Amino acid sequence: MAETYDYRTAERKWQQRWDEEGIYRAREDEDRPKYYALEMLPYPSGDLHVGHAKNYTLGDAVARMMRMLGYNVLHPMGWDAFGLPAENAAIQRRADPNVWTRENIANMQRQVRLMGTSYDWSREIATCDPRYYRWNQWIFLRLYERGLAYKREAPVNWCPNDQTVLANEQVIDGRCWRCDHVVERRNLSQWFLKITAYADRLLADLEKLRGWPERTRTMQRNWIGRSEGVQLSFAVETSEERISVFTTRADTIFGATYLAVAPEHAVVEQIVTKKHQNAVRDFAESLKSRSELERTSLMEKQGVFTGAYAVNPLSNERIPIWVTNYVLAEYGTGAVMGVPAHDERDFDFARKHGLPVAQVIVVPGSDIEAPLQQPYTDEGRLIASGDFTGMTSMRARKAITDRLVALGIGEAQVNYRFRDWLVSRQRYWGTPIPIIYCEQCGEVPVPDNALPVLLPQNVPITGEGSPLARDPAFTNTTCPKCGGAAKRESDTMDTFFESSWYYLRYLDPHNDQQPWDPAKAKHWMAVDQYIGGSEHAVLHLLYSRFFYKFFHDEGWVSESDEPFTRLFHQGMVLYNGEKMSKSRGNVVGIDQTAEKNGVDAMRLFLLYVTPPEDTSDWTDEGISGRVRFVNRVWRACEPFFDRARSVDVRALPQVSASEEKALVRAVHVAAKSAIDETLSRRFHYNATIARLDEYVNALTALEQSAPDSAAVLYAVHALPLVIAPFAPHIAEELWARMGHTSSVHLERYLEPSEQALAVDEITLVVQVNGKIRARLQAAPGISEDQAFELAMQQSAVQAQLDGKQIRKRIYVADKLLNLVAG
């Protein structure tokens, strides 16, 4: 009676063994090339589902492949453990955020292990651990010393539901990224990180990131939003005030027919005339009470006249100053020159409010006297522009900028769309910001030797206001400078702070002298392959690049100033075509799936169902195909354990029959596919697993017809080696059954042999005028003339050539012969 494969027992046994023997532990080793494989660290929300599993399975297959290809692989895992869900659990069911998070970590760690992943658990981190967030505070202080962390009052995004501020990157379509509540604008004093100081490098270095998806680079480019232009000021007729505007189209300055100012702009109060005061105030008030979402979705351009006029510094024309809803207070100077003839928004606004449209650029091929029916936003040759008339737009921009500089009222300027990163949060479950406020000394940083500033336990969390601010035991302290009574900062850090540098802590997770040893960073960085969802294309990936450039400037990391050499976004997993969610109750959990199908089948299915970057659909029928595959692998090997033992898998078997050669070839084709997909970084293991199917199908077939063949014994013994990165448990079990005492995962991968991959016979396609008329079996390397002779003997070819002359012969060696006739 044949023994059947018991995946439950085998999986448990091998996971335990790997753990005990620490076979995935990484050590610095100068003799082998290093490879840092990393998946984005998860938030410990409670349970893993097959969506997580896809991410970790892909990363694990890559790490295992690289390990078997001779690389010294670092593959760590940890927990992004601070954040709002823990606090919400505290509010809803009085759970302690610390206990809640620890329990979730324990459960998710169990599930990640259950998947048979090859992580080095000795490097595990949790960001809510004081031994970790201590270094958050340390890094914050270094940023502070460099002037890269600062506090200021600014209009910020406030989520009334989560009772905290949000970074611009966390506001999606005017809504909170976590709870989807409409975000409000508030003027608050908050901590910022000066990411804009790195704007140019963050933008320019995107060019270096050839191993990143193009669309992610484009998204970052657009998010940074660099634009070159000139900032110039207009005199106000009845006031000492001047109004600065930013424009990328200085060449259109003679076409300015009004100035448009944001309602929040400080100059408005100074210049507005008595007569217009009420209208302007009402207008500003009507906008203030609206959320940013309402304001921007309102698209319709509105505005009121201030009664004041400005003077165009080059044409000396007098133009009215309007307050409008379409000028953003936070971008540029909060004011723009309105050029209706050459800007779509200005055109809309001017037409609505009866402002003149002054054309200053020639529209090619049209009568310049005819009034413009639509704005002309392309470049061209200038008219009606004083000294600059006749110049091209490009030349005029330069000349006009030079003139404005000479007049002392303008300068060339670069503006960025993105803003500094708002990092303070009015929440409990995060890293305390290590700053103390003293009445005598002002803002004082906590000294390094007083770190960490511990997050206090047992603080009441109600969901209203900042919990730390209401805890006097925490806020009351003494000033590190003068020793007098002082107050601690009660805000905590955005959790993206922790995740911006965690990949460095893995290198040196137990260091209590510094966040990491720069020598270790020199050895292991940069991350060779980073794998995670595309939802972090801007947020986490931009922040991390910023941090890493700062670390590089400080000399804490060497080599590159980019942390992630190659990036891969895996697609999400649906269930029966629908998004999985707790509320729908259609989440496919890891525990049930592993129990029902086995982990190897689950891993194989996730890699097989689609290319990894595509959205995959989990179906119960689909996984059954891989369960069948695992069982087929077992049945193909089980009767041959004893005989296959003595076969040397590192030497090709002596075989002559074509079926035997075909089987040996199938083994090597599969191995080559696995290697090619890994080294090309395409990771299309769906194709590799199809080759594994063919391998096992060929093996099963030959076992029927020639069970004693050397090819069968070779293919049986090689199978665990070839499937090891994808189905690690059954691979290990088979390997052990064939007499090996050390792990298959520490073996070198099967090296594809040219000889084994070679074919005895090729099929040569014969075309006449591009249509297939015959197929010839021939030896590889057949000459064109020989092929032609054989082709001409084919009746189907003769029939097509009947009465025609061959004008041309196209020959692709070992593939095709095309006869062009007419």
Next chain:
RNA sequence: GGGGAAGUGGCGGAAUGGCAGACGCAGCCGCCUCAAAAGCGGCCGGGUAUCACCCAUGAGGGUUCGAGUCCCUCCUUCCCCACCA
């Protein structure tokens, strides 16, 4: 409105410019069985005159001896950004 990616059987998908549909799922037929499950074998884009030929990779054009693949136009879907001056 701008930018990006993609359209191939009932489904997921495969195919360095060279045999379209590998491999699998579902389905159908058969073997095994008292029966079922499992397993094994076969069929499985459409048409017709079925050991053969014709049509077929969203639609239309182009380049080429040859196009699913490259170029242009259009249609559709998905994603991202969206008053950034």
